[in-house]
Amino acid sequence: MAFLLNGDSATATLLLQMLLVFAAAKLFAEVSEFLGQPAVVGELLAGVLIGPSVLNWVQPNDLLTVFSELGVLFLLFQVGLELKDFKLMRVGWDALAIASIGVLVPFVLGRQIMLALGHPQLEAAFVGAAMVATSVGITAKVLADLGLLNHRASKLILAAAIIDDVLGLIVLAVVSSLAKGPVNYIELSLTALLAVAFTVLVAQFGTRTFEKLVPHIDRAMKSSKSQFILSIVLLFGLSILASRAGVAAIIGAFLAGMALASSINGETKTQTAGVTEFLVPFFLAGIGLHMDLSVFARPQTMWICGAILVAAIVSKLIGCGLGAARLGLRNAIRVGVGMIPRGEVGMVVAQIGLNMGVIPKDVYAIVVFMSIATTMVAPSLLKLAYRDLLPEK
C-alpha cells in the first residue's frame, strides 16, 4: 500500500531477511544438536538451505556481510573474554611449530595437485595460499559451545591460529606480489614485523594494563554501563589497529577480549554475550549462503573438488598434528582437527585471486567449496576428537 511510511517497507524487507537468517540458523542448530552434532553444523547448513543454491530465499548482500563480519569479531572477542589464565607467549613455541608446519603442508599439497592437473603456476600457488588460511572462529565456537575452551589443546589451537593468520597473510602477500611483478621483500618484512609486534605487545601487556585501568574508569564515569562501553570501544579499536598493522581484524578482537578477561564483571560479559549471540548466526549462516552447488554440474570439477577437499583436510591434520606431536597423539589429533576449517578466510583469498584475474571462475568456485566444506566437516570431527572429555549422556 502506497501510503504506508516508505521508510518502513525497506525496513520490513531488511527485518524479514534478518529474521529468516537468524531463525533458520537457530532452528537448524536445534535439529543438529538433537542429532548429536554440534550446533554450528546446523547453522552453516541453514545458510546453504535458504541460500541461492537451494531455496533461494536469501541472497548474500552487503548488509548481511556486515552483520557477518561483526558477528565473527564479537565471537572472537567473547572467546578472548572467556579464556582463563591464557598466556599467549607461554605456549608460543608449540604454537609456532603447529602453525608453521600447518601452513607449509597444505600450501605444498594444494599447489602440487593443481599443477598435476595442468593448471598454471600462479593459479596453483593461489589455491595453495587459500588452503593455508585457518578460520579459527568456527573451532572457537564449537569449543565454547562444548565448554572446552580452557582445555590445553584448545588454547594451543587459538594461539596457533593467531600465528597461522600472520603466516597466511605473508603467503598471500608473496603470491599476490608474484602476480604483479617482483616481490618487495623489504616492505613485506616490515609488514610482518609490524603484525608480530602489535600482537606480542597487546598480548603481553594488555591484561595487566586493563586490570589497573578498569577500576579508575569505573570510578570516573557516570554511566552505569561504563565497562560495557569500554568493551565495545576496545573491541572496535583493537580490530581497527590490528587491520592497520597487517593482521586480521578478528585477531584484534580476540586480543581485546583477552585484555579485558580478568578485569570486567560478569554482568558486562553477559551483555556482550547477548550481542555475540545476536550476531554470530549471521556469520555462520552467512558462510553457508555462499555455497554454490552448481560446481557439481560438471563431473570433472566434482573430482577436483573432492581431491582438493581431501587434501585440505588431510594436510592440516597431518601438518598441525606433526607440530603438536610432543603433546601426545590424542592432543595432536585435537589440534589438527581444530585447524581444518578454512571458512571466511579461504573465501576472502579466493575473492582476491578472482579480482586480480589470477584464478578463473571454476577454480574460484572450487576454493569456495573447499572453504565451506572444511568448515562443515570440522565441528563433528572436533566433537569426536574431544569425546572423552564430554559429559556422559
Place this chain on the structure above:
Amino acid sequence: MAFLLNGDSATATLLLQMLLVFAAAKLFAEVSEFLGQPAVVGELLAGVLIGPSVLNWVQPNDLLTVFSELGVLFLLFQVGLELKDFKLMRVGWDALAIASIGVLVPFVLGRQIMLALGHPQLEAAFVGAAMVATSVGITAKVLADLGLLNHRASKLILAAAIIDDVLGLIVLAVVSSLAKGPVNYIELSLTALLAVAFTVLVAQFGTRTFEKLVPHIDRAMKSSKSQFILSIVLLFGLSILASRAGVAAIIGAFLAGMALASSINGETKTQTAGVTEFLVPFFLAGIGLHMDLSVFARPQTMWICGAILVAAIVSKLIGCGLGAARLGLRNAIRVGVGMIPRGEVGMVVAQIGLNMGVIPKDVYAIVVFMSIATTMVAPSLLKLAYRDLLPEK
C-alpha cells in the same frame, strides 16, 4: 598497502565509522550527565558535531541507517521488557484523549503558520502532518535512564504514543492521498482498523500467551539460550507484522517486549540489554547526523524555523496536556513534555513529502530542523518536569 586482505580495508573503514559514532555518543553522554543534563542530549549533540554540519567526520549512510533503525527497535523492545504490570487497555481512554488532542493541535497550528506565511495548501498540510508525529523512543530512553519508566505519567506517555502513531499514520495517509488525487476512505479505514486490531490483540493476549508458552519452549529446546532466541524472533516477527499491519515497526517491537516482560528471566534481559546498549547510540547520534545547520544561512528561513519550532513544542505541550488534564497539572505537564520529540518520525514524513515533490528543499530542511530540535529540547524539560521524583544529589 595493496597486499593486505582487500576485504579488510572496507571492514576497517566501516569499523572506524562505527567506533567514531559509538565513542562520540558515549563521550558526550558523559559530558551531558556531568552538566546535569540527560545523557540522551549528549548523544544527539555528538551526532551533530561529527556530522556534515560541523566536523564532517561521518556522513549519514545506508549502513548507519540500518543500525539506527535496529537501535530504536531494540530500544522500544527493552522498554516493553522493563515495564511492570502495564495494561494498555486500562489506560486506554486517557491515552486516547491525550493522543487525539495532541494530534489535532499541532496539525492545525503547523498548517496555519505555513498558510499565513503564504505557502500552498498541500505544503502546509504536510508540515502539519510532520508536526503530529511523536518519537516515543527518545522519551522512553530518558525515562528509562532516570528509572521512571514505571511511573503513572510515563505509562500514559507510552500508551498515548502508540495511539498517536496510528493517528499520525492516518493523517499522513490522508495528506499523501490528497497530493495524488481523491482519497480512498474505504482503504484508509481498513488500514486503520487492521492497525488497531493488531495492536489491541497483541497487547491484550500477548503477555498471557507467553507466560504459558515460555516454560514449554524452555523444556523443548536444547540451546541454553532458548529465551534469548525467542526474544529476537518475537522482536523481529512482531516488528515485521506491525509494519505489514500499517503500524510502525517500533510499536511491534514494543509489544514484543511487553508480551515477554513477565515470562523471560533476568539473564536474558541482561543479554538483550547488551544488544540495545550497543545499537541505541547509532539511533541517537544518527538523528544528530541529519542536522543541517545551513538552513540558518538565510535570515528568513531562520525565523520560520523558530516559529515552527515554538509551535511544535507549545502545541504538543498544550494538546497532550489538555488530554491529560484530569490527572492534575503536574502529570499533565509531564505527559505534554514527553510527547514533544518528533525525532526520526518527523524526518520520515519530511522525506516522503520531498520524494513526492509536495514540499520544496527549504521546507524539508525546516521540518528536519524541527524534528531534531524538539528531540534535543525535550529530554532536559522532561528531567525538569520529573525533578521532584528524582533522588537528591
